Amino acid sequence: MIFGDALFALSPERAHILPLEKKFKLVVCLIQYGLLDYAQELFEMDEGLKNFAPQLARVFILQKRRRSRVATWIDKLVLLLLFWRQTNHLAWDSDRSWPIR
Numbered sequence: 001m002i003f004g005d006a007l008f009a010l011s012p013e014r015a016h017i018l019p020l021e022k023k024f025k026l027v028v029c030l031i032q033y034g035l036l037d038y039a040q041e042l043f044e045m046d047e048g049l050k051n052f053a054p055q056l057a058r059v060f061i062l063q064k065r066r067r068s069r070v071a072t073w074i075d076k077l078v079l080l081l082l083f084w085r086q087t088n089h090l091a092w093d094s095d096r097s098w099p100i101r
Helices: 020-032 036-045 047-052 056-066 069-085
Strands: none
Touching: 020 047, 020 056, 036 047, 036 056, 047 069
């Protein structure tokens, strides 16, 4: 279920008792919404799902390759620059919509 920016899914324990077709739909939805680690966990733990949809294994292999060392170093550099900046240099709180609460 999707509510706002949050995606609510079954816990791994409850997802394991689903029928194969529903489990497949859950894994595909998790992949579509970017929860690849949870989708991979469900996929790896169920041999029936591996036999039912072996093409899903390619998604997880590609996901592992995407993250390179260069991307990791770029992320670290950006975080370091943000840490050095420390503030947005505004004299007021820009995320407040009301001046007085």
